[in-house]
Amino acid sequence: MKIDEQAAASPMKQLRLSWACPACHGELDANPDTLVCKECARRYPLVAEIPDFRVEAPAWIDFDHDRDRALHIDTVAREQGLSEAIIDIFRNSRKFDEKKSRYRLKQVLFGIEKCSREMSGWLAPLTRDPVLDLGVGPGQFVAAAAREGRVMQGIDVSLEWLMIAKHWSRSFGVEPMLAGALAEHLPLRAGALGSVISYDVIEHVGNQKRYASEIGRVLAPGGTVAMVTPNRYSLSPEPHAHVWGVGYLPVRWQAPWVKLMSGREYAYCRLLSTGEIRRLFRREAGLDLDVVFPPISPEEILQFSKLKTGMAHAYNTITQSALARPVMPLVGAYYRASGTKPKAR
Ligand SMILES: [Zn+2]
Numbered sequence: 001m002k003i004d005e006q007a008a009a010s011p012m013k014q015l016r017l018s019w020a021c022p023a024c025h026g027e028l029d030a031n032p033d034t035l036v037c038k039e040c041a042r043r044y045p046l047v048a049e050i051p052d053f054r055v056e057a058p059a060w061i062d063f064d065h066d067r068d069r070a071l072h073i074d075t076v077a078r079e080q081g082l083s084e085a086i087i088d089i090f091r092n093s094r095k096f097d098e099k100k101s102r103y104r105l106k107q108v109l110f111g112i113e114k115c116s117r118e119m120s121g122w123l124a125p126l127t128r129d130p131v132l133d134l135g136v137g138p139g140q141f142v143a144a145a146a147r148e149g150r151v152m153q154g155i156d157v158s159l160e161w162l163m164i165a166k167h168w169s170r171s172f173g174v175e176p177m178l179a180g181a182l183a184e185h186l187p188l189r190a191g192a193l194g195s196v197i198s199y200d201v202i203e204h205v206g207n208q209k210r211y212a213s214e215i216g217r218v219l220a221p222g223g224t225v226a227m228v229t230p231n232r233y234s235l236s237p238e239p240h241a242h243v244w245g246v247g248y249l250p251v252r253w254q255a256p257w258v259k260l261m262s263g264r265e266y267a268y269c270r271l272l273s274t275g276e277i278r279r280l281f282r283r284e285a286g287l288d289l290d291v292v293f294p295p296i297s298p299e300e301i302l303q304f305s306k307l308k309t310g311m312a313h314a315y316n317t318i319t320q321s322a323l324a325r326p327v328m329p330l331v332g333a334y335y336r337a338s339g340t341k342p343k344a345r
Contacts, residue, residue: 018130018153018177020192022053022185047159048074050166052180053187058206059157060268069093070159077167083109086138086164093160107303108164111140112147114299119144122294126226126338128194132218134183135201139165139176146174153193155181184210191220199228203271209284216285219341225287226338232271235331240269247271274329277337289339293332295320 019028019035026039035044035051045052047070054063069089077085086108090101119127119141133141136154138161145152146169156162159180169176181187183198183205196215205211215225230239232247241258249257251270258266272280274291281287295316301309318324319332328335 018192019051019053019179019187020189022055022181022187025189047071047180048163048166050159050162050178050180051187052159053155053185054157054180054182055185057182057184059182060204060206061157066159070163073160073163074166077163082164082167082171085167089160089164108138108140110299110303111138112144114297115140115144116147117297117299122292122336122338123197123226126195126224127197128224130193131195131197132186132188132193134186134196134198134215136165136178137161137200139168139178141197141199142176142178143168143172146170146172146176149174151175151177153177155179155183155186157182182206184214186214186218188218190217191223193218194220194223196223196225197227198225200230202227202229202277204268206268208270208272208280212280212284212287216281216287216341221341221343223341224338225281225285225289225341226336227277228334228336229277230271230334231293231329231332232273232276233330234271234333236333238269238271239333241266247273274335274337281337281339285341287339287341289337291329292336293319293325293328294334294336296333 020026021028021037021040021042023042024037024040026037028035029038033046035046036042047067052067073085073088076088083105086105087101090096090104091098096104131152133152133154136142136156139154142152142154142165151174154162154165154176155178156165157180162178162180165178166176179187183201184207196219198215202208202211219225234247237244238246238258241262241264243258243261246254246258246266255266258264278289278291281289296312301312304312319328
C-alpha cells in the first residue's frame with residue numbers, strides 16, 4: 001500500500017474530506033499537513049490536526065496569534081489535561097485573574113449539561129444529521145453529542161477554543177469533526193447539512209447578511225436552523241458591554257454610547273431585534289423564522305446569587321405568561337430563532 005492509500009484509509013482523513021473549499025466549494029485532497037482544493041488549488045493548513053479554512057476577512061481575532069495559541073493549548077491539554085488548558089486560555093488570552101479563571105472553567109464544564117438538556121428539548125426536532133455547530137467555542141454541544149456517542153460537525157473562528165473542543169470530545173471516545181472557519185465562508189458544499197445550530201454567534205460576525213445566506217446555502221431542502229442570541233431591545237444591560245440601553249439607540253450611536261458609559265470599545269457586536277433577524281433570513285436565506293423567548297435555564301440559575309435567583313424566577317414567571325408575550329420583543333433578554341428551509345423554492 002502506498003503512503004497515499006494508507007492515509008486515505010484512515011478515519012481522520014475521511015472526516016477531513018467531508019469539508020469543502022470555503023472559497024469555491026470544490027472537493028479537497030488531503031495531504032499529511034495540508035488540504036488542497038481540487039478546483040482552485042488553494043491550500044489550507046492543518047493546525048494540530050484541525051483544518052484552518054479561515055480566509056482573509058474582517059474578524060475580531062488575529063489569525064496568526066490564534067494559530068500559535070492553538071498549538072500551545074493543544075500541548076497543555078495533552079500534558080496537563082483539559083481543565084488546565086481551559087484555565088490557560090482564560091488567564092492568558094482573556095487576562096482573567098486566578099479566581100475568575102477557575103469560576104469560568106466551572107461554567108464551561110457545566111455548560112455540557114445545558115446543551116444536553118436543550119438537545120433533548122427544543123433542539124430535538126431541529127437536529128437532523130449531519131448537524132453543524134456554527135460557533136463551537138469550547139465545544140459544549142460537540143462534547144454533549146460525543147457523550148451520547150454522536151459526531152457533531154463544528155466550526156469556529158478561534159482555533160484556540162477548537163483545541164478544547166477536540167480534547168473534550170475525545171475524552172468521550174469520539175473523534176470530532178472540527179474546522180477553523182468563518183461563518184461568512186463555510187467550508188461546506190451546498191445542501192450538505194440537515195441542521196445548523198448557532199448559539200451566541202450572529203451578534204459577533206462581521207457580515208450578518210453573508211452569515212444568513214451561507215446558512216441558507218449549506219442546508220439541504222427541509223433542513224433546519226436553530227439560533228440563540230441576545231435581543232437588541234432588552235431591559236437588561238447589553239450582555240457584552242454591561243451597559244444599559246445600548247440596543248434602543250440607533251446603530252451608529254451604540255459604540256460611542258458604550259465608550260462614554262464604560263470606556264470600552266464596542267466592535268463586532270451588533271444585536272438584532274426579532275424583526276431584524278426575521279427580515280435578514282427571509283431576504284438572504286429564503287427562510288421564515290419562528291422566534292421564542294425562553295425562560296432562564298435551571299443550569300444558569302444555579303450559578304446565580306440569592307438575590308439574582310429570586311429575580312430570575314420572577315423574570316421567568318412574568319415572561320412566560322400569555323400577557324407578556326406581545327411585549328417580549330421590546331424587553332426580553334434572549335430569544336431562540338428557528339426555521340426550516342423550504343423543500344422547493
Ligand atoms: Zn477552491
